[in-house]
Amino acid sequence: MMQTALVIEDNENNMELITFILEAHGYQTLRAMTGGEGISMALSAAPDFVLLDIQLPDMDGAEALQAIRATELGRHMPIIAVTSYAMSGDKDRLLAAGCSGYIEKPIDPLLIINQVQGILEQCR
Template sequence: MKGKILLIEDNEQNAYLASYLLSARDWQMVCASDGQTGIEMAASEQPDLILLDIQLPGMDGYEVARELRRMPEMAETPIVAVTSYAMPGDRENCLAAGCTGYIEKPIDPGNFADRVEAYLETSG
């Protein structure tokens, strides 16, 4: 195993595809379907990277990112927004909330794992 990635995503098909692509690269995937569960899992699982949907039920991804950044143990963990928000300013909003990077949906299965792994290379 290369390490652990936490995926916070409420859409089952999106979660399956991302997990499938990254598991094929030997990453251990842990998944949460809402923000609060994702925050709790980040604390208990100590992932190497967090993939975060912005459109989540209840607590949106911006608030999840802000909460994660308040946790000392998550201060340096890369958080990558994976979102369909693709309007001008959306990328900046993700970065302002504490995300390290931004990947637009729909994800491209041909380069998604490479793009995710690039955030790990630059952080560590």
């Protein structure tokens, strides 16, 4: 059965790159451009995991993460944070907020799918 990934990412290029790689590796993708949209989609569509960009136009990624985690559905949902290289300090904060794992930007197309799968393995 195909797994569904919700990608919450405001940058369209990134969104395309991530979704393209995921789809190329056989994942269904849902796209959300804002935090609010992402939260509602995560709760309504119930994806198998979420790739959450930390820098969103409407809210901080951690807030979105906490909002999702606050629901019954989202409590155990794998949520992978995508962080900027420069924001290395975010890692602890995100982990504390309850993210399942994180991927650092820039996204390496050769490595990303392995990273995602590795994190999902850990969640299982």
